Amino acid sequence: MSEHRFPDRLKLWQYEIERLAKQKGLQFPMTVFELVDIEEMSEIAAYHGFPTVPHHWRYGEESLRVKKQHRYGLGRYYELVIGTLPVYGYLMDSNSIVTQKSVIAHVIGGHAHLFANNIFNKIMDPNILNVLGNDAIHYDQYCEIYGKDRVKEFYDWALSLEFLIDQDSLFLRRTPKQLSPEERQKEFDKKRRGGRIEAREELPFYMEEFLNPKSWIEEKRKEQEEDIQKEIDIGKGLTVPRSPQKDILLFLMRYGILEQWQKEILSMMRRQSYYFSAIMRTKFMHEGWSALWEERILNEPHLMMGKFDLSTFAQEMAGVQYKSPTNPYKFAYDIWKDIEFRWNTGRHGQIWEDCETYDIRDNWDTFIVFKNILDEKSGDHKEFEQGLNEFLAFKQALFDGQLGWPKEFFVRNFFTTEIMIPAWCDYQKAFFEHKALYDRLRQMEIFEKDFESYLKEAKLSHSDDCTEEELSFEARRSLYRDLDLLDSEFYLWTIPEVKRQFAYYEKLLDFRKKFKEKQIDIPPFHVPDSWIPHALRFPGKVELGAGLKKIFEVASYYDDFVFMEEFFTKDFCERQGYFLAKQKKVWDWQTYTAKDHWVLETRAFERIRDYLLFQFTNANMPVIKVEDGNYKNNNELYLKQYHSGVDLDYWSKDGMYVKDVLERIFHIWGGDKPVHLETIIAKKEDEKPWWYSWYQTDEKKGGEIEEISGSRILYTYSKSGFEEENLGGVKFPSPF
Known part of the structure; x- marks a missing residue:
């Protein structure tokens, strides 16, 4: 541009x-x-x-x-x-x-x-424009000094690794667990016991074989010997890193056999990746x-x-x-919108979650105001009755369109729950708001006495295609800027807007006056038997009308994962009608073939929530860490995928992507020592034939965590090329 x-x-x-x-x-x-x-x-x-x-x-x-x-x-x-x-x-x-x-x-x-x-966005570098500009200049300089083809090839390699960072390291300080000599000795003694299960009481001798099978004991002994040897190697500095490291780019920068310009390019890539990871969060x-x-x-x-x-x-x-x-x-x-609605109407916390009574849930807005009046006027029956009658009369006047809201909004209760409690909160603070608006309006009329002259100035300084209303925006802005009140409530509200708010609160105060003068009829109301016990079970007033405050708090302190985990509730899921679907073979009677067809799998809230949270875990990418930078005591690099349900793309083009990335890591590591990647290939669920009876389920997820079967695979890239080794079967918990 x-x-x-x-x-x-x-x-x-x-x-x-x-x-x-x-x-x-x-x-x-x-x-x-x-x-x-x-x-x-x-x-x-x-x-x-x-x-x-x-x-x-x-x-x-x-x-x-x-x-x-x-x-x-x-x-x-x-x-x-x-x-x-x-x-x-x-x-x-x-x-x-x-x-x-x-x-x-x-x-x-x-x-x-x-x-x-x-807070997750504040950590982003606000000067990233300059940072990336400097990176581009350095990149061009490297192309001139070291050769364009060589630098571009290495930049390609770096791009293949751009997501191999530790996104959480921006917000967490990861320090290896430090043990005292006594604690370390206890750990060694525990491991040397061979993993035997000690009975809590004396058992017959033949139960020993049942508790501690020889094959299991031997397997545990080998694992513990490996752990002990690893601890010894870490102490001698033979194993790097001390604990698995997720930031593979940083590890390669520190320990890879690289020239300085190559480290700088990896650093460029890492900077960009961390910037965008904060945005993706x-x-x-x-x-x-x-x-x-x-x-x-x-x-x-x-x-x-x-x-x-x-x-x-x-x-x-x-x-x-x-x-x-x-x-x-x-x-x-x-x-x-659901967060704001829930915190406006008190539909959160134990008082809401532990409520299973239909009479209360179906009339929650009236109940929660009733509960607050009961807590506020406790001990004074006359005051309580007066407060409840005032609310019932207010509710009827609101529904009749007498308090500034069109009565059509409340036909068939279309907007009742969204409007009633916020309007009641407005009513409770009406006296103070009305007075503040009156004072503001008088002050604004004084400030804006010269508005016409500013408007004439705006007309002279702007093109003819701007309307007078549009020019008034500039005129008001200039006026309040000259008064040094550009961030004040006087500028943020126009006189017509203040008058509209003033008229609204005036109607509320007029209703209060009529109620006190007993000019308002009280609609009949019977308190259900279940209301008082539930209200007394949770003492203390429930804060109402706090929806706006809550969403601003969430906007400041949450990321996508916690946002979804906390606010994707069962009520919301069922109200919105979410479900999980899957493909199934269905017989097509026109073509006489079995075709894939999407069918509803489940409406169970727990499974839907877990599936959605899974999408936000590690940006839905595989978790790969550096296990050992001195594998076999031969400076070989050993990477391991911590399988969380996301497979590596080993099926596309005969595993070309896995092979290419491993080859590039091999060259970055020095091009001499092998690079290994341990992963798991999950076994896909067997496809049922079209005639197999299948029913969706609404049942909740059981207490037992489902397991997925798979095979541990070790991919290796060395001077002799790409190799693949099957390390045996494995089972791991399903993420959803």
Whole structure:
């Protein structure tokens, strides 16, 4: 891109969207937007948003893929954002004005906020643009000094290993376990006992063979001899590393037979990998959070003033948020909304989880307010009755459309649970909010007495295609900037918005006045027998209306795995209708052949949750560690896959990928000593014939962990080529 391109009109809308985002509590750094065409976007996407990176053919390949994807309608880029300082957002110039508004809100309210506030994103280097630029300069210098072909070949090797890092090392300090001499001696004595099981009481002699079979004892003895020898070798410095090391790139940099420029290239690759691993750690949360705030910001009436603006936005959101467990724009968005809903209405904690009574669960919103009134007015029956009657009258007035919400919202209880308790929380603080809004409104009217002169200035400094409303965004911004109040509540709220809020709280206060004057009829209500025992079982008021506070807390301290583990609940799973599916042979009576057909496997929550968590474990990639850098005391490199359910790609092209990567590690290790990789090839479940009776199950996962069978395989690459050795069968727990 030769120049910065961002039209005045969009800049004005950016000011307004930033104001609305701050008004809603979002915090974000300065954000710079640029308009690009598809040719430029394909290049930017290929380079992951960075203008300068080391040259490599894969970036060109990715650029061509994006262009073809766009040309044939197989995909579309609305924007691309990178978490630097400032945040950069690239927008497609073919987007409509409505799409540009939604994308700006998506970036500012979503990605930029998480980049600045999430602890897992804060660790990313904000100066990565300069870092990658320097890497590109050094790469070009190495090509000139050491030869282009040689450097590019080594860069290819490094790319093959880009994910062999320890993603958790950014947040955890891994130190080997240090034992005192006494503790070490106890460990040795324990191992020398041969793993025998000692009976707790005296047993007949013939039970010894049953408790400690000779074959088992011999197997344990050999394992323990190996462990003891390994401990001795570690003490002598013959075994490196002391414990299995996941950061293979770092290990190769330290112990591989490499020239300095080769170590620098591995260091470049490692830097990039750690930067992107921090992004991948929260990618699921990012997209859901961004979709949530994009929707809320664009729901402001003045952002959708065009004839077809609202329908265009709704159509685009529906296209992006198609329902799929792999679509974070919908799946994570639903979880964010569910968190807010649960913490708004008290549907969390033991009081909710231990409730199995239908009368309570089906009327939870009324029950939880009843429980809080009971706790607050405990000991005073008259005060309790007065408080409960006030809530019942408030609920009826809300449903009748008397408190600022259309009564149509409560037909068939469509939005009752989402609105009622937040509205009750507003009612409880109405007096203080009403007074604060009144004072703010009076002050703003004083501040904005010169608004017209600022508006005239804005008209002179901007092009004619900007509307007066759009120019008013710049005028207000300039006015409050001159007053040094740009981050104050006075700028973040406009006078019409304050008046609208003021009118809402005025209705609430008017209702309170009528209730105290006994002008409101109290609807009849009978407290179910189960309510009081359950309320008394959990003493203390339940905090209501805390949904917004909770999602901001989650956005700051969670990553994708913990987010899914904690908030993908059984209630959410069943309400959304998630299930696991599998392929099965089905007989086709038209062609008289057995065909693969997708069938429902299970709706069991535990299995679905475990499957989803499995996708977020180690970014769904194999876990490989360095076991020994001096294997057989011969400087051979021994790698081991810790099988967590993710197989190596040993089936594609006759294992070409495994062979090629091992060969490249062999050359990086020095090209002299063999490199070994121990892995497990899992045995696939036997395919049942089409006539086999099969039924899906809704049963919960049992207490016993399912096991997967497989074979331990040792791959070796040396000067003589690639070898494969079967080390025997093995069983390991299923990840889901």
